[in-house]
Amino acid sequence: MRNLLSRLLVVALLLVACSGAVWGDGLKVTITKKGGGTETKEGQASLQEAFNRLALKEVVGIKVSAGNFTEADWKWLKANRNSLTGLKKFEVTDAVGSVADIPDTNGDDQYFGAALEELHVAKLKRVGNTAIYNCTGLTSVSLPAATKIGD
Numbered sequence: 001m002r003n004l005l006s007r008l009l010v011v012a013l014l015l016v017a018c019s020g021a022v023w024g025d026g027l028k029v030t031i032t033k034k035g036g037g038t039e040t041k042e043g044q045a046s047l048q049e050a051f052n053r054l055a056l057k058e059v060v061g062i063k064v065s066a067g068n069f070t071e072a073d074w075k076w077l078k079a080n081r082n083s084l085t086g087l088k089k090f091e092v093t094d095a096v097g098s099v100a101d102i103p104d105t106n107g108d109d110q111y112f113g114a115a116l117e118e119l120h121v122a123k124l125k126r127v128g129n130t131a132i133y134n135c136t137g138l139t140s141v142s143l144p145a146a147t148k149i150g151d
Helices: 002-023 071-079
Strands: 025-033 037-046 060-065 088-094 118-121 139-141
Touching: none
Parallel strands: 060 088, 088 118, 118 139
Antiparallel strands: 025 037, 025 060
């Protein structure tokens, strides 16, 4: 009986270790809220998952520092732009695995609102047409790996 319990314990520990490795592949998102509070979410499958049950109007900063930032994440930002009205800083660090290109968009359907002041995205190769159009508050932009902006 003791041998069986030992084996079950080893199997349980292996499952926990393996699931942690899988979760480690997800996004690590640090969210800064009005008033200066921060919340870090690790192992998130997407931005949508990271922001589940959060008041988007309270968000002033988003920093992604692990995982793979996908086209679906860009689309989530665009779809929630009107709720992220206080977003001033958006950053994807060099520590991420990869960053999808920002897809093209129509002139009035960009990914960020006018309040955005800082945009820093490492590993981004292409910025789609009018993706940051009307981001009139921008004072700092860093896209060190970008090889194409717009057409």
